[in-house]
Every structure is written in C-alpha cells, then in structure tokens.
Amino acid sequence: MAPELQQEEDYTTGPEAAHKTRVTVVGSGNWGSVAAKLIASNTLKLSSFHDEVRMWVFEETLPSGEKLTDAINRNNENVKYLPGIKLGKNVVADPDLENAVNGANMLVFVTPHQFMEGICRRLVGKVKADVEAISLIKEMEVKIEGPCMISTLISQQLGINCCVLMGANIANEIAVEKFSEATVGYRENKEIAQKWVQLFSTSYFMVTPIQDVEGVELCGTLKNVVAIAAGFVDGLEMGNNTKAAIMRIGLKEMQAFSKMLFSSVKDTTFLESCGVADLITTCLGGRNRKVAEAFARSGGKRSFDELEAEMLQGQKLQGVSTAKEVYEVLSHCGWLDFFPLFATVHEICIGTLPPSAIVEHSERTPKI
Numbered sequence: 001m002a003p004e005l006q007q008e009e010d011y012t013t014g015p016e017a018a019h020k021t022r023v024t025v026v027g028s029g030n031w032g033s034v035a036a037k038l039i040a041s042n043t044l045k046l047s048s049f050h051d052e053v054r055m056w057v058f059e060e061t062l063p064s065g066e067k068l069t070d071a072i073n074r075n076n077e078n079v080k081y082l083p084g085i086k087l088g089k090n091v092v093a094d095p096d097l098e099n100a101v102n103g104a105n106m107l108v109f110v111t112p113h114q115f116m117e118g119i120c121r122r123l124v125g126k127v128k129a130d131v132e133a134i135s136l137i138k139e140m141e142v143k144i145e146g147p148c149m150i151s152t153l154i155s156q157q158l159g160i161n162c163c164v165l166m167g168a169n170i171a172n173e174i175a176v177e178k179f180s181e182a183t184v185g186y187r188e189n190k191e192i193a194q195k196w197v198q199l200f201s202t203s204y205f206m207v208t209p210i211q212d213v214e215g216v217e218l219c220g221t222l223k224n225v226v227a228i229a230a231g232f233v234d235g236l237e238m239g240n241n242t243k244a245a246i247m248r249i250g251l252k253e254m255q256a257f258s259k260m261l262f263s264s265v266k267d268t269t270f271l272e273s274c275g276v277a278d279l280i281t282t283c284l285g286g287r288n289r290k291v292a293e294a295f296a297r298s299g300g301k302r303s304f305d306e307l308e309a310e311m312l313q314g315q316k317l318q319g320v321s322t323a324k325e326v327y328e329v330l331s332h333c334g335w336l337d338f339f340p341l342f343a344t345v346h347e348i349c350i351g352t353l354p355p356s357a358i359v360e361h362s363e364r365t366p367k368i
C-alpha cells in the first residue's frame with residue numbers, strides 16, 4: 001500500500017504546494033528506480049517542483065511474503081530491482097497506477113516496452129490533458145501500419161506530448177553516482193526539453209537536449225540488437241577486434257535504418273550519448289550482451305527466455321524482441337539484404353543460424 005502523502009517530513013503542505021509541478025515515475029525496475037532517485041534529488045532542490053516523487057510499482061510478493069511496494073516504502077530502497085541504494089525519502093512507491101498518476105504534471109515512463117500498451121490503455125482519461133511525458137524505454141513496436149516508437153504510442157494513446165531520454169546509462173553505475181551523460185530528444189518545444197534536463201541533471205548525470213526525437217529513440221532502441229551481436233562475439237571468444245568490427249557495422253546499420261525510417265533523423269545524433277556512447281557501454285557492460293554471451297556459450301541450446309529468467313532475476317531484456325521487430329520491418333520493406341547484422345542477430349536468436357554466423361554473415365558489405 002502507498003503511504004499517506006505526508007511522511008516524516010512535510011513535503012506537501014503550504015499555500016504554494018498546489019502550484020508546484022508534480023512528477024510521477026511509471027515503472028520501478030532497475031533503471032526506473034535510478035530515474036526516481038535522480039529526479040527526487042532534484043525536486044528537493046528546485047522550488048518549482050513538488051518535493052514528492054510518486055513511483056508506480058507493478059506489485060509483487062517478495063520471498064519473505066512482504067509486498068514489494070511496502071518493502072520499498074519501509075526501506076526507502078527497491079530491494080528487488082536496485083538493492084543497496086537509498087532512493088530518497090521523498091520517493092513514494094504506489095501500486096495503484098491510476099492513483100500514482102493522479103494530479104501529475106510530468107510523467108516519466110520507464111517500464112519494459114511489452115507492458116506499455118496495457119499501461120497506456122489503463123491511463124486513457126486518467127492523466128491531466130496538459131501533462132508532459134518522457135519515455136526512457138529503449139524499444140519499438142511493429143503494427144500493421146508499420147513501426148511505432150514507444151514515445152509515439154504514448155503520445156497517440158494519451159493525446160499528450162512525449163520527449164525521450166536515452167544515453168550510455170547502465171543503471172547500476174548511475175545508482176552509485178558514477179559520471180555519465182544522457183540525451184533528451186524533443187520535437188518542437190525546447191522549453192519543455194529544458195525542464196526535463198533540469199529535472200534529471202545532477203553533478204554526475206549530464207543531460208543534453210537535441211531536436212531529434214526519432215533519432216534519439218532509435219539509437220536507444222537499435223543499440224540493443226548490436227549488444228546481442230557483441231554478446232555472441234564474447235561467447236565465442238572472438239576477441240576485441242572482432243567486437244569492434246561488429247560495433248562499427250552495427251552503428252552503420254543503426255544510422256541507415258533510422259534514416260530510412262525517418263528522413264528527419266540527424267547524423268550528428270549518432271555522436272551524442274544516445275548514439276555511439278550508448279552503443280559502446282551496452283556492448284561492454286549491458287544485460288543484453290551478458291545474456292547473449294551465455295546463449296552463444298551454450299551453442300544456442302539454451303533459450304533466451306530461460307537465460308533471462310535465470311540470470312536477471314525479474315529484469316527484462318529488450319534486444320531479442322527488438323531484433324524481431326526490426327526483422328519484421330526489414331522483411332516488410334524488402335530491406336533484408338541492406339542490414340546483414342540486424343537480420344543475422346534475429347536468425348541466430350530464433351535458431352535458424354548458429355551463433356558463429358554473426359561474423360560470417362554480418363561482414364557482407366551492406367549496400368547502404
């Protein structure tokens with residue numbers, strides 16, 4: 001159960017409280033919890049924001065029998081998805097989605113993408129008409145009409161504006177306040193983008209706004225496919241030069257695919273944190289890389305689902321499903337020959353090709 005709004009300190013009262021911007025984080029996984037921590041450290045300092053940050057929790061029961069929400073509020077820590085890190089006492093976990101977003105002026109969406117359609121459906125008519133949203137979700141969906149970015153899904157289903165925040169952001173490193181950068185992608189309104197920058201920025205988290213929402217979101221989405229390829233290379237012990245080659249080919253395919261989908265995507269976006277920096281960090285230290293390495297070491301005999309459950313304890317991979325979504329777009333558009341790395345990653349994931357195909361097939365020079 002979510003506690004009453006007033007806790008030990010009085011965050012909510014005072015005549016000016018009603019005019020302050022309220023922030024809700026929709027999601028409480030590994031990155032969701034770190035996002036709440038970053039934001040909560042800023043809402044305490046910025047007088048235009050309400051101190052309290054609500055964090056929606058997909059409720060579950062811990063092995064101890066305690067509800068996750070209760071454990072978070074009692075310990076001020078997400079004991080399952082971000083153990084050992086205090087979130088800030090002004091973070092209030094709430095298992096009731098509608099209640100969590102009630103009255104919020106700024107919504108931060110940060111769940112694995114597969115839950116977003118259901119979440120949006122539940123939120124229709126429940127959010128303020130002028131609420132601003134941001135998506136931290138690195139994925140896309142493919143519908144009959146074609147590919148749909150998650151920020152577009154949010155915008156269309158809820159009728160609200162949605163920016164994105166992506167970057168070289170392994171959550172566990174930011175949780176212990178190691179320096180990193182991030183990129184906010186926005187469509188038109190730079191003032192809104194600046195407000196998101198203000199809300200997320202700390203001395204160890206440097207955020208830059210750029211006007212290229214699709215480019216930023218596609219970088220965050222597509223790098224997960226390259227991370228799977230990098231994991232195969234690691235699992236096959238092919239070495240650093242091979243991995244660098246896979247990253248280079250992957251970056252070229254990311255750029256070409258993004259520009260073929262959206263002609264507005266800027267080349268310079270790929271040099272921001274959301275582009276080459278995220279590609280590097282994810283291919284070195286991400287969860288997609290780690291599980292793909294185990295998959296290759298098993299010779300493709302163990303499934304990604306099984307390895308995900310065993311290795312990530314409830315955290316979710318996005319790369320395997322992204323590879324499938326990308327493959328569907330490539331098949332539909334007749335582009336498979338132009339993107340050998342993307343296509344090969346999917347074919348290895350579904351067992352049509354062995355992990356060793358990652359080099360044999362991806363090195364074919366793409367005609368892009």
Ligand SMILES: NC(=O)c1ccc[n+]([C@@H]2O[C@H](COP(=O)([O-])OP(=O)(O)OC[C@H]3O[C@@H](n4cnc5c(N)ncnc54)[C@H](O)[C@@H]3O)[C@@H](O)[C@H]2O)c1
Binds near residue numbers: 032081
């Ligand atoms: N973890 C990172 O380092 C990191 C960094 C940057 C971006 N991201 C992106 O952020 C997004 C969220 O990732 P994360 O790491 O916060 O999550 P996660 O993988 O750690 O956690 C899984 C989350 O899914 C929730 N969940 C499980 N079943 C659900 C259901 N049926 N409905 C709704 N929620 C359910 C769980 O409660 C948990 O909060 C992803 O798109 C990811 O790619 C992650």
Ligand SMILES: O=P(O)(O)OC[C@H](O)CO
Binds near residue numbers: 285
């Ligand atoms: O752990 P991954 O593979 O989901 O990647 C985490 C982040 O996206 C890195 O920026």
